[in-house]
Amino acid sequence: MKPIDPGLAEIKTDMKRLAIAANSIRQDIIRMLVESKSGHPAGSLGMADVFAALYFGALRHDPTNPSWDARDRVVLSNGHICPVLYATLAEAGYFPKAQLISLRKLGSPLQGHPHKGALPGIENSSGPLGQGISQAVGMALVGKREKKDWRVYALLGDGELDEGQVWEAFLLASKYKLDNLVAIIDRNNIQIDGTSDEVLPLEPLADKFSSFGWNVIVIDGNNLNAILHAFGMAQSCTDKPSVIIANTISGKGVSFMEKKFGWHGKSPNKDEGDLALKELAEEMKKLEAI
Amino acid sequence: MADNETGNPEQKTAMNLVPDIFAATVPKKASRDGFGKALLELGEKDQNVWALTADVSESTRTHWFAEKYPDRFVQVGVAEQNLAGIAAGIAACGKQAYISAFAAFSPGRNFDQIRVSVCYSNSDVKIHASHAGLSVGPDGASHQILEDIAMMRALPNMTVLVPCDLEQAKKATLAAAKLKTPAYIRTSRENTPVFTTPQTPFEIGKANVYRDGKDVAIFACGLQVFEALKAAEELKKKGIDAAVIDMHSIKPIDEATIAQYAKKCGVLVSAEDHQVNGGLGGAIAEVLCESHPVPLVRVGVKDSFGESGNCAELYKKYSIDSAGIIKSVEEALRLKK
Structure with missing residues (x-):
């Protein structure tokens, strides 16, 4: 597979292709979670559009050469949404899709939270929240100091912003003017014990990032066009790191899971999975007909 | 034997x-100086060596490296959790990263980051913890960490070294550099006899x-x-x-x-x-x-x-x-x- 290196002006707004990829990723997420009987569907489904736009629209990468030195780095900081990462990597061809259903099983490289080195395409181990962004800042600092043209994309959950470490990392990224770094916040407003407004209010979030010296882009995180556009805006910003606050719908694509924090860390059973897959398959038919 | x-x-x-x-x-010097000298030597020999500190560059003797190799030095501020994570990110780019802080805070404060970002990924990160133990003296109990060896030796992939003087701290650092895996090097601020020699x-x-x-x-x-x-x-x-x-x-x-x-x-x-x-x-x-x-x-x-x-x-x-x-x-x- 040829590396995808769009250069911003030339991003192919092939929305149909991206939408189909996102749908396929969602179906795989459901299949994996039904099989594993544990895991985190809400955030995974909600971020499927961002992952599709990233891996199939913006990222410079080569699934046949995961350690390619010139690749863009993707750092998943909120490791619990790894089903979307695994499904996306398989969709892109990093490893066979047949491996997906081994998620969380004994001996599987698809650990419950990502383990660097276990699978091609995994740049960092994560699980305890707040740790990925620091690693992303470290990578971006090397890239910047050594004048590399690769970029670093760090994905974080909004609940993860409760952790103090992320703000340490945000300060440092700003200090070193890491314009090769893009943080994407999954702003779905849900976490384990309730909405993030209830658990620990984050607003005004955009203002917080602005005051930390970041270039802030707020988008509908389930709109592929908006996501690609945001990646472009981030790339054209200089001397500042960029943050994309992606307002997403948790559980997106499966009507009975949408916006319900009960689905944060609960996997669907077989019947629920079948229902979800049926819904996604109908959506896929519509997409293919476009 | x-x-x-x-x-x-x-x-x-x-x-x-x-x-x-x-x-x-017999001259009395602090073992932290041995680390600082070794770091300087490593920095000169290997372009991939980076050093980081959390607002204690002079106290940990990282400032000698910082003055000579500013492009490979990172000052993260008083943020030990970030310190360990940034180092893991730098190491992920093929570098060898040395983090230096007081032992009470690194690993005292960032055990989770050392466990997951460093050890679970088997990152080439070396943790230099100075001012360890009662020997730090007047600062009192909060700064006298007495639990760090226990924490560090419990971690998979970690090597734990506790040098006895300046000369050995230097050797321990150079030996740890040859490992491409995590290592913990515990030093002191107290000036004590340098009784080992380069030939020990x-x-x-x-x-x-x-x-x-x-x-x-x-x-x-x-x-x-x-x-x-x-x-x-x-x-x-x-x-x-x-x-x-x-x-x-x-x-x-x-x-x-x-x-x-x-x-x-x-x-x-x-x-x-x-x-x-x-x-x-x-x-x-x-x-x-x-x-x-x-x-x-x-x-x-x-x-x-x-x-x-x-x-x-x-x-x-x-x-x-x-x-x-x-x-x-x-x-x-x-x-x-």
């Missing part, structure tokens, strides 16, 4: 310590026998190695023949040397500026219980916090100086009977 049942008269010579370790002329051997996982003996063997690490040597000299006057072994490597631990002296002396003493639970004493107890059950008396802090005072006063009060070691040796000899 040098010894044996009869003792080896060449042992001390082979270790190449300074000729008279108790002479007033250093090998990770291989204890240094500085003094052979048949009655009891004292296994020490860090500043307690010198205290143990002082104790052995005093014990000799009382007719007690004590071996002194420098356990600079807590992990991997030199099981063979522990076994050898368990067999030869029948009783051991451990000595460290750390909690006896989980530290060197704990590590030796594990080896003994599993394969060579002989009595062990542990010198160290006994499940308490420290307090303000100077290093010598604290070592005396908490019985981890040479006098404390002598008392424990006498206790050990009673257990032997």
Whole structure:
């Protein structure tokens, strides 16, 4: 597979292709979670559009050469949404899709939270929240100091912003003017014990990032066009790191899971999975007909 | 391996310590300086060596590197959690990253980051923790971490080194650099005799026998190695023949040397500026219980916090100086009977 290196002006707004990829990723997420009987569907489904736009629209990468030195780095900081990462990597061809259903099983490289080195395409181990962004800042600092043209994309959950470490990392990224770094916040407003407004209010979030010296882009995180556009805006910003606050719908694509924090860390059973897959398959038919 | 049942008269010579370790002329310097010198040397030899600190570059002797290689130095501010994570990210780009801070805060504060970002990913990150133990003195209990060895040696993929003086801290750092995996290097601020020399051997996982003996063997690490040597000299006057072994490597631990002296002396003493639970004493107890059950008396802090005072006063009060070691040796000899 040829590396995808769009250069911003030339991003192919092939929305149909991206939408189909996102749908396929969602179906795989459901299949994996039904099989594993544990895991985190809400955030995974909600971020499927961002992952599709990233891996199939913006990222410079080569699934046949995961350690390619010139690749863009993707750092998943909120490791619990790894089903979307695994499904996306398989969709892109990093490893066979047949491996997906081994998620969380004994001996599987698809650990419950990502383990660097276990699978091609995994740049960092994560699980305890707040740790990925620091690693992303470290990578971006090397890239910047050594004048590399690769970029670093760090994905974080909004609940993860409760952790103090992320703000340490945000300060440092700003200090070193890491314009090769893009943080994407999954702003779905849900976490384990309730909405993030209830658990620990984050607003005004955009203002917080602005005051930390970041270039802030707020988008509908389930709109592929908006996501690609945001990646472009981030790339054209200089001397500042960029943050994309992606307002997403948790559980997106499966009507009975949408916006319900009960689905944060609960996997669907077989019947629920079948229902979800049926819904996604109908959506896929519509997409293919476009 | 040098010894044996009869003792080896060449042992001390082979270790190449300074000729008279108790002479007033032996220079006193801090082991943190050894780290700083080694870091500078590594920075010159290898473009992939990076150094990071959390607002304590001078105190940890990272400033020598920072002045010479600013493009590979990172000042993260008072943010030890980020310190470990940034280093893991730098290491993920093929670099070797050295993080330096006070032991009370790194690993005291960032254990989770060291566990997951560093050890779980088996990152090439070296953790230099200075100002460890009671030896930091007047700053008091909050700054006198006595639990770091226990935390670090429990981690998979981690190597744990506790050098006894400046010269050994330098060697330990250079040896850790050859590993492409995580390592923990514990140093002190206190100026203490530099009694080892560039010719003194250093090998990770291989204890240094500085003094052979048949009655009891004292296994020490860090500043307690010198205290143990002082104790052995005093014990000799009382007719007690004590071996002194420098356990600079807590992990991997030199099981063979522990076994050898368990067999030869029948009783051991451990000595460290750390909690006896989980530290060197704990590590030796594990080896003994599993394969060579002989009595062990542990010198160290006994499940308490420290307090303000100077290093010598604290070592005396908490019985981890040479006098404390002598008392424990006498206790050990009673257990032997």
